[in-house]
Amino acid sequence: MKDKFYELVKEASTGSVIIDGEPWNIYFDTLIEKNNKNIIDTGYSAPGKLIIRNEDKFFELLEEYLKLEISKNRKTFTFLDNSIEEKEKYFMMNLLINATTEDFLKPEDFLRRNIAFQKDKTLNYLNKGIEVSLDEVFFYSKLVIRNELTDSRQETPYKIALTLKDENNHEYHLPSIYYGIDHNTCYIYSILNDNSKLNELDINKKYVSKINRLLYKINKDVIDSDEYYDYKNKINSYYPEGNISDITSSFILALNIFITILEHNGVNQIKAVPYLPLRYISREEASNKSTDETRKKELYERNINIQTNLTNKFIRTFRRLAYQNSQLEILTYPYEIDEYLTMRLLPRTKKLDNILLEETNSKIR
Numbered sequence: 001m002k003d004k005f006y007e008l009v010k011e012a013s014t015g016s017v018i019i020d021g022e023p024w025n026i027y028f029d030t031l032i033e034k035n036n037k038n039i040i041d042t043g044y045s046a047p048g049k050l051i052i053r054n055e056d057k058f059f060e061l062l063e064e065y066l067k068l069e070i071s072k073n074r075k076t077f078t079f080l081d082n083s084i085e086e087k088e089k090y091f092m093m094n095l096l097i098n099a100t101t102e103d104f105l106k107p108e109d110f111l112r113r114n115i116a117f118q119k120d121k122t123l124n125y126l127n128k129g130i131e132v133s134l135d136e137v138f139f140y141s142k143l144v145i146r147n148e149l150t151d152s153r154q155e156t157p158y159k160i161a162l163t164l165k166d167e168n169n170h171e172y173h174l175p176s177i178y179y180g181i182d183h184n185t186c187y188i189y190s191i192l193n194d195n196s197k198l199n200e201l202d203i204n205k206k207y208v209s210k211i212n213r214l215l216y217k218i219n220k221d222v223i224d225s226d227e228y229y230d231y232k233n234k235i236n237s238y239y240p241e242g243n244i245s246d247i248t249s250s251f252i253l254a255l256n257i258f259i260t261i262l263e264h265n266g267v268n269q270i271k272a273v274p275y276l277p278l279r280y281i282s283r284e285e286a287s288n289k290s291t292d293e294t295r296k297k298e299l300y301e302r303n304i305n306i307q308t309n310l311t312n313k314f315i316r317t318f319r320r321l322a323y324q325n326s327q328l329e330i331l332t333y334p335y336e337i338d339e340y341l342t343m344r345l346l347p348r349t350k351k352l353d354n355i356l357l358e359e360t361n362s363k364i365r
Helices: 002-012 055-072 084-096 101-105 107-119 205-219 249-264 277-288 293-324 355-363
Strands: 017-019 022-024 029-034 037-041 049-052 130-133 142-149 158-165 171-173 176-182 185-192 227-230 235-238 269-272 328-332 341-345
Touching: 002 017, 002 029, 002 037, 002 055, 002 084, 017 084, 029 055, 049 101, 049 107, 055 084, 055 107, 101 107, 107 176, 130 355, 142 249, 158 249, 171 205, 176 249, 185 249, 185 293, 205 249, 205 355, 249 293, 249 341, 249 355, 269 293, 293 328, 293 341
Parallel strands: 029 049, 185 269
Antiparallel strands: 017 022, 029 037, 130 142, 142 158, 158 171, 158 176, 176 185, 227 235, 269 341, 328 341
16 A cells, blocks of 8 residues: 555656546645654655654554445446555545645545544435425425435545425436534535536426525525625625625525435534645646647636636635524634634524525425
8 A cells, every 4th residue: 555655655656646547637736754764755846745744653544445445346437457545545546635725735634534534434324315395485396315425536425415305306406515523613616517517308307497596585684785894803895706696596506405404413513625726737737638729628618617616616605694594603614713614603593584494404304
Protein backbone atom coordinates (compact mmCIF):
# COMPACT_ATOMS: atom_id res chain seq x y z
CA MET A 1 0.00 0.00 0.00
CA LYS A 2 2.82 2.39 0.85
CA ASP A 3 4.60 1.72 -2.44
CA LYS A 4 1.42 2.47 -4.38
CA PHE A 5 0.92 5.70 -2.43
CA TYR A 6 4.48 6.81 -3.15
CA GLU A 7 3.90 5.97 -6.80
CA LEU A 8 0.67 7.97 -6.76
CA VAL A 9 2.15 11.15 -5.28
CA LYS A 10 5.17 11.10 -7.60
CA GLU A 11 2.90 10.77 -10.63
CA ALA A 12 0.62 13.51 -9.27
CA SER A 13 3.55 15.93 -9.27
CA THR A 14 3.67 15.51 -13.06
CA GLY A 15 -0.06 16.06 -13.49
CA SER A 16 -0.77 12.54 -14.72
CA VAL A 17 -1.70 9.67 -12.39
CA ILE A 18 -1.81 6.25 -14.06
CA ILE A 19 -4.64 4.01 -12.90
CA ASP A 20 -5.16 0.70 -14.65
CA GLY A 21 -3.04 1.93 -17.56
CA GLU A 22 -5.08 5.12 -18.04
CA PRO A 23 -3.86 8.68 -17.24
CA TRP A 24 -5.90 10.89 -14.87
CA ASN A 25 -5.38 14.67 -14.78
CA ILE A 26 -4.49 14.89 -11.08
CA TYR A 27 -1.92 17.49 -10.10
CA PHE A 28 -0.42 18.17 -6.66
CA ASP A 29 2.91 18.07 -4.85
CA THR A 30 3.77 16.16 -1.68
CA LEU A 31 6.08 16.46 1.29
CA ILE A 32 6.45 13.42 3.58
CA GLU A 33 8.54 13.56 6.74
CA LYS A 34 9.78 10.74 8.94
CA ASN A 35 11.91 11.26 12.03
CA ASN A 36 12.19 14.95 11.13
CA LYS A 37 13.65 14.11 7.71
CA ASN A 38 12.08 14.57 4.30
CA ILE A 39 11.71 11.18 2.66
CA ILE A 40 9.65 12.52 -0.26
CA ASP A 41 9.49 16.10 -1.49
CA THR A 42 8.22 16.56 -5.04
CA GLY A 43 8.66 20.34 -4.97
CA TYR A 44 6.11 23.10 -5.03
CA SER A 45 5.25 23.80 -8.64
CA ALA A 46 1.79 22.27 -8.41
CA PRO A 47 -1.20 24.33 -7.18
CA GLY A 48 -1.40 22.41 -3.90
CA LYS A 49 0.89 20.50 -1.59
CA LEU A 50 0.06 17.53 0.61
CA ILE A 51 2.12 17.75 3.80
CA ILE A 52 2.52 14.60 5.91
CA ARG A 53 4.45 15.23 9.12
CA ASN A 54 3.68 11.90 10.81
CA GLU A 55 4.14 9.19 8.21
CA ASP A 56 3.40 6.26 10.54
CA LYS A 57 0.09 7.71 11.77
CA PHE A 58 -0.91 8.76 8.28
CA PHE A 59 -0.47 5.27 6.86
CA GLU A 60 -2.17 3.69 9.86
CA LEU A 61 -5.25 5.83 9.20
CA LEU A 62 -5.02 5.37 5.43
CA GLU A 63 -5.00 1.59 5.83
CA GLU A 64 -8.10 1.75 8.03
CA TYR A 65 -9.85 3.98 5.51
CA LEU A 66 -9.04 1.69 2.58
CA LYS A 67 -10.37 -1.38 4.38
CA LEU A 68 -13.65 0.43 5.09
CA GLU A 69 -13.94 1.79 1.55
CA ILE A 70 -13.27 -1.53 -0.13
CA SER A 71 -15.70 -3.34 2.20
CA LYS A 72 -18.47 -0.92 1.14
CA ASN A 73 -18.23 -2.40 -2.36
CA ARG A 74 -19.49 0.79 -3.97
CA LYS A 75 -20.09 0.93 -7.69
CA THR A 76 -16.99 1.79 -9.70
CA PHE A 77 -15.53 1.19 -13.14
CA THR A 78 -14.26 -2.25 -14.13
CA PHE A 79 -10.52 -2.69 -13.65
CA LEU A 80 -8.53 -4.56 -16.28
CA ASP A 81 -5.85 -5.06 -13.66
CA ASN A 82 -7.95 -6.59 -10.91
CA SER A 83 -5.16 -6.52 -8.32
CA ILE A 84 -5.92 -5.14 -4.87
CA GLU A 85 -2.93 -2.79 -5.18
CA GLU A 86 -4.35 -1.08 -8.26
CA LYS A 87 -7.76 -0.71 -6.62
CA GLU A 88 -6.13 0.77 -3.52
CA LYS A 89 -4.26 3.27 -5.68
CA TYR A 90 -7.54 4.30 -7.32
CA PHE A 91 -9.28 4.74 -3.95
CA MET A 92 -6.33 6.74 -2.58
CA MET A 93 -6.44 9.04 -5.61
CA ASN A 94 -10.19 9.44 -5.35
CA LEU A 95 -9.92 10.27 -1.65
CA LEU A 96 -7.35 13.00 -2.24
CA ILE A 97 -9.28 14.74 -5.01
CA ASN A 98 -12.00 15.32 -2.40
CA ALA A 99 -9.61 17.16 -0.07
CA THR A 100 -9.77 20.89 0.60
CA THR A 101 -6.68 23.09 0.88
CA GLU A 102 -6.76 22.77 4.68
CA ASP A 103 -7.12 18.99 4.37
CA PHE A 104 -3.80 18.93 2.51
CA LEU A 105 -2.19 20.63 5.49
CA LYS A 106 -3.87 18.33 8.06
CA PRO A 107 -4.22 14.99 6.26
CA GLU A 108 -4.58 12.91 9.45
CA ASP A 109 -7.68 14.93 10.44
CA PHE A 110 -8.97 14.53 6.89
CA LEU A 111 -8.55 10.75 7.11
CA ARG A 112 -10.23 10.57 10.53
CA ARG A 113 -13.22 12.47 9.17
CA ASN A 114 -13.53 10.20 6.13
CA ILE A 115 -13.24 7.13 8.35
CA ALA A 116 -16.12 8.56 10.39
CA PHE A 117 -18.12 9.02 7.16
CA GLN A 118 -17.58 5.36 6.34
CA LYS A 119 -18.54 4.15 9.82
CA ASP A 120 -21.54 6.43 10.30
CA LYS A 121 -24.92 4.73 10.71
CA THR A 122 -27.06 7.74 11.63
CA LEU A 123 -29.39 7.45 8.64
CA ASN A 124 -29.15 3.70 8.09
CA TYR A 125 -32.80 3.36 9.10
CA LEU A 126 -33.53 4.95 5.72
CA ASN A 127 -31.54 2.37 3.73
CA LYS A 128 -34.66 0.50 2.63
CA GLY A 129 -36.59 3.72 2.20
CA ILE A 130 -39.59 5.12 4.03
CA GLU A 131 -42.78 6.66 2.69
CA VAL A 132 -44.26 9.81 4.21
CA SER A 133 -47.88 10.66 3.41
CA LEU A 134 -48.39 14.26 2.40
CA ASP A 135 -51.68 16.18 2.42
CA GLU A 136 -53.77 17.96 -0.17
CA VAL A 137 -51.18 20.66 -0.82
CA PHE A 138 -49.01 17.96 -2.46
CA PHE A 139 -52.03 16.22 -4.06
CA TYR A 140 -51.85 13.51 -1.37
CA SER A 141 -48.54 12.30 -2.77
CA LYS A 142 -46.07 10.09 -0.94
CA LEU A 143 -42.59 11.35 -0.19
CA VAL A 144 -40.08 8.49 -0.49
CA ILE A 145 -36.84 9.05 1.45
CA ARG A 146 -33.96 6.65 0.87
CA ASN A 147 -30.35 6.54 2.08
CA GLU A 148 -28.19 5.16 -0.75
CA LEU A 149 -24.58 4.22 -1.35
CA THR A 150 -22.99 6.46 -3.96
CA ASP A 151 -20.70 5.68 -6.85
CA SER A 152 -17.08 5.47 -5.62
CA ARG A 153 -16.19 8.51 -7.75
CA GLN A 154 -18.45 10.76 -5.67
CA GLU A 155 -17.25 12.85 -2.74
CA THR A 156 -19.19 10.97 -0.06
CA PRO A 157 -20.16 7.34 0.58
CA TYR A 158 -23.85 8.21 1.03
CA LYS A 159 -26.59 10.34 -0.44
CA ILE A 160 -30.22 10.95 0.45
CA ALA A 161 -32.50 10.35 -2.54
CA LEU A 162 -35.95 11.98 -2.47
CA THR A 163 -38.93 11.09 -4.65
CA LEU A 164 -42.52 12.32 -4.74
CA LYS A 165 -44.97 9.68 -5.92
CA ASP A 166 -48.70 9.85 -6.68
CA GLU A 167 -51.32 7.12 -6.20
CA ASN A 168 -50.56 5.69 -9.64
CA ASN A 169 -46.81 5.52 -8.89
CA HIS A 170 -45.92 8.39 -11.21
CA GLU A 171 -42.72 9.90 -9.88
CA TYR A 172 -41.03 13.26 -9.45
CA HIS A 173 -37.37 12.97 -8.45
CA LEU A 174 -36.01 15.77 -6.29
CA PRO A 175 -32.27 16.57 -6.12
CA SER A 176 -30.13 14.24 -4.01
CA ILE A 177 -28.03 15.40 -1.06
CA TYR A 178 -24.47 14.01 -0.92
CA TYR A 179 -23.32 14.00 2.69
CA GLY A 180 -21.02 12.57 5.33
CA ILE A 181 -21.60 12.64 9.09
CA ASP A 182 -18.85 12.90 11.69
CA HIS A 183 -20.39 12.75 15.17
CA ASN A 184 -22.96 15.56 15.31
CA THR A 185 -21.65 17.43 12.25
CA CYS A 186 -22.95 16.82 8.75
CA TYR A 187 -20.69 17.76 5.83
CA ILE A 188 -22.67 18.44 2.65
CA TYR A 189 -20.57 18.22 -0.50
CA SER A 190 -23.18 18.61 -3.22
CA ILE A 191 -26.86 18.83 -4.09
CA LEU A 192 -27.33 17.18 -7.48
CA ASN A 193 -30.29 16.70 -9.78
CA ASP A 194 -28.87 13.28 -10.56
CA ASN A 195 -32.19 11.55 -11.33
CA SER A 196 -33.63 14.31 -13.52
CA LYS A 197 -33.75 12.01 -16.57
CA LEU A 198 -36.37 9.92 -14.80
CA ASN A 199 -38.56 13.02 -14.65
CA GLU A 200 -38.46 13.12 -18.46
CA LEU A 201 -39.98 9.66 -18.92
CA ASP A 202 -43.33 9.84 -20.72
CA ILE A 203 -45.06 8.00 -17.90
CA ASN A 204 -44.03 10.72 -15.42
CA LYS A 205 -44.38 13.87 -17.54
CA LYS A 206 -47.93 14.85 -16.53
CA TYR A 207 -47.23 14.43 -12.81
CA VAL A 208 -43.84 16.17 -13.14
CA SER A 209 -45.49 19.13 -14.85
CA LYS A 210 -48.04 19.37 -12.03
CA ILE A 211 -45.35 19.27 -9.32
CA ASN A 212 -43.21 21.82 -11.17
CA ARG A 213 -46.12 24.26 -11.21
CA LEU A 214 -46.70 23.61 -7.52
CA LEU A 215 -43.09 24.25 -6.57
CA TYR A 216 -43.28 27.84 -7.84
CA LYS A 217 -45.11 28.53 -4.57
CA ILE A 218 -41.82 28.09 -2.72
CA ASN A 219 -40.79 31.46 -4.18
CA LYS A 220 -43.75 33.25 -2.61
CA ASP A 221 -42.69 36.39 -0.67
CA VAL A 222 -38.96 35.86 -1.31
CA ILE A 223 -37.28 39.24 -1.78
CA ASP A 224 -35.12 39.61 -4.88
CA SER A 225 -32.03 41.09 -3.23
CA ASP A 226 -28.35 40.37 -2.68
CA GLU A 227 -28.20 42.70 0.31
CA TYR A 228 -28.00 41.63 3.96
CA TYR A 229 -27.25 43.20 7.31
CA ASP A 230 -23.76 42.41 8.62
CA TYR A 231 -24.37 42.19 12.39
CA LYS A 232 -20.67 41.80 13.15
CA ASN A 233 -19.70 45.12 11.54
CA LYS A 234 -23.17 46.71 11.89
CA ILE A 235 -23.42 47.70 8.24
CA ASN A 236 -25.45 46.78 5.18
CA SER A 237 -23.45 44.49 2.94
CA TYR A 238 -23.85 42.43 -0.22
CA TYR A 239 -23.49 38.74 -0.91
CA PRO A 240 -20.75 38.24 -3.55
CA GLU A 241 -22.60 35.20 -4.89
CA GLY A 242 -25.67 37.26 -5.90
CA ASN A 243 -29.29 37.22 -4.84
CA ILE A 244 -31.27 34.36 -3.31
CA SER A 245 -34.41 34.57 -5.40
CA ASP A 246 -33.27 32.62 -8.46
CA ILE A 247 -32.57 29.28 -6.73
CA THR A 248 -34.38 26.29 -8.22
CA SER A 249 -37.35 25.47 -5.98
CA SER A 250 -36.75 21.71 -6.02
CA PHE A 251 -33.29 22.29 -4.48
CA ILE A 252 -34.80 24.33 -1.65
CA LEU A 253 -37.42 21.66 -0.97
CA ALA A 254 -34.84 18.86 -0.97
CA LEU A 255 -32.48 20.71 1.36
CA ASN A 256 -35.34 21.63 3.70
CA ILE A 257 -36.33 17.97 3.94
CA PHE A 258 -32.74 16.94 4.59
CA ILE A 259 -32.07 19.42 7.42
CA THR A 260 -35.31 18.31 9.06
CA ILE A 261 -34.08 14.71 8.96
CA LEU A 262 -30.74 15.80 10.47
CA GLU A 263 -32.39 17.77 13.27
CA HIS A 264 -34.68 14.84 14.03
CA ASN A 265 -31.59 12.61 14.39
CA GLY A 266 -29.65 14.96 16.69
CA VAL A 267 -27.24 16.28 14.06
CA ASN A 268 -27.20 20.03 14.67
CA GLN A 269 -24.01 21.23 12.97
CA ILE A 270 -23.65 21.55 9.19
CA LYS A 271 -20.60 22.36 7.10
CA ALA A 272 -21.13 22.86 3.38
CA VAL A 273 -18.04 22.22 1.25
CA PRO A 274 -18.07 24.71 -1.65
CA TYR A 275 -14.65 24.14 -3.23
CA LEU A 276 -12.46 21.12 -3.88
CA PRO A 277 -9.29 22.44 -5.55
CA LEU A 278 -8.05 19.21 -7.13
CA ARG A 279 -11.36 18.61 -8.89
CA TYR A 280 -11.21 22.12 -10.33
CA ILE A 281 -7.55 21.77 -11.29
CA SER A 282 -8.06 18.37 -12.95
CA ARG A 283 -10.75 19.86 -15.20
CA GLU A 284 -8.46 22.82 -15.92
CA GLU A 285 -5.60 20.49 -16.83
CA ALA A 286 -7.89 18.58 -19.19
CA SER A 287 -8.71 21.81 -21.04
CA ASN A 288 -5.04 22.88 -21.15
CA LYS A 289 -4.02 19.59 -22.76
CA SER A 290 -6.42 19.97 -25.67
CA THR A 291 -4.64 20.81 -28.94
CA ASP A 292 -7.84 22.15 -30.50
CA GLU A 293 -8.11 25.83 -29.51
CA THR A 294 -11.90 25.89 -29.93
CA ARG A 295 -12.25 22.76 -27.81
CA LYS A 296 -9.82 24.19 -25.23
CA LYS A 297 -11.97 27.31 -24.91
CA GLU A 298 -15.14 25.20 -24.58
CA LEU A 299 -13.58 23.10 -21.82
CA TYR A 300 -12.30 26.19 -20.02
CA GLU A 301 -15.72 27.86 -20.07
CA ARG A 302 -17.38 24.61 -19.00
CA ASN A 303 -15.02 24.40 -16.02
CA ILE A 304 -15.83 27.97 -14.99
CA ASN A 305 -19.57 27.26 -15.25
CA ILE A 306 -19.25 24.06 -13.24
CA GLN A 307 -17.30 25.85 -10.52
CA THR A 308 -19.80 28.73 -10.44
CA ASN A 309 -22.59 26.23 -9.78
CA LEU A 310 -20.49 24.36 -7.22
CA THR A 311 -19.66 27.50 -5.24
CA ASN A 312 -21.94 30.47 -5.81
CA LYS A 313 -25.19 28.62 -6.44
CA PHE A 314 -24.37 26.07 -3.74
CA ILE A 315 -23.85 28.80 -1.12
CA ARG A 316 -26.92 30.73 -2.26
CA THR A 317 -29.07 27.61 -1.83
CA PHE A 318 -28.21 27.50 1.88
CA ARG A 319 -28.64 31.27 2.24
CA ARG A 320 -32.05 31.01 0.61
CA LEU A 321 -33.22 28.23 2.89
CA ALA A 322 -31.93 30.09 5.95
CA TYR A 323 -34.09 33.02 4.79
CA GLN A 324 -37.19 30.82 4.70
CA ASN A 325 -36.46 28.44 7.56
CA SER A 326 -35.16 30.09 10.73
CA GLN A 327 -34.02 26.71 12.07
CA LEU A 328 -31.01 26.97 9.75
CA GLU A 329 -28.61 29.59 11.07
CA ILE A 330 -25.51 30.56 9.10
CA LEU A 331 -22.55 31.10 11.44
CA THR A 332 -19.60 31.77 9.12
CA TYR A 333 -18.97 32.01 5.40
CA PRO A 334 -16.11 30.24 3.59
CA TYR A 335 -12.65 31.60 4.48
CA GLU A 336 -13.90 33.73 7.38
CA ILE A 337 -12.63 31.07 9.81
CA ASP A 338 -12.19 27.95 7.68
CA GLU A 339 -13.08 26.76 4.20
CA TYR A 340 -16.68 25.83 4.98
CA LEU A 341 -20.03 27.49 5.01
CA THR A 342 -20.75 26.69 8.66
CA MET A 343 -24.28 26.47 10.03
CA ARG A 344 -26.23 25.14 12.97
CA LEU A 345 -29.74 23.79 13.33
CA LEU A 346 -31.87 25.42 16.00
CA PRO A 347 -34.84 23.72 17.71
CA ARG A 348 -38.13 24.04 15.86
CA THR A 349 -40.19 26.72 17.64
CA LYS A 350 -42.71 27.81 15.02
CA LYS A 351 -44.32 26.85 11.75
CA LEU A 352 -42.72 27.90 8.51
CA ASP A 353 -44.49 30.61 6.54
CA ASN A 354 -44.20 28.73 3.25
CA ILE A 355 -46.93 26.09 3.02
CA LEU A 356 -44.86 23.60 0.98
CA LEU A 357 -41.82 23.75 3.23
CA GLU A 358 -44.01 23.52 6.33
CA GLU A 359 -45.89 20.50 4.96
CA THR A 360 -42.76 18.45 4.41
CA ASN A 361 -41.06 19.80 7.55
CA SER A 362 -43.96 18.78 9.79
CA LYS A 363 -44.76 15.42 8.20
CA ILE A 364 -41.32 13.82 8.32
CA ARG A 365 -40.76 14.53 12.01
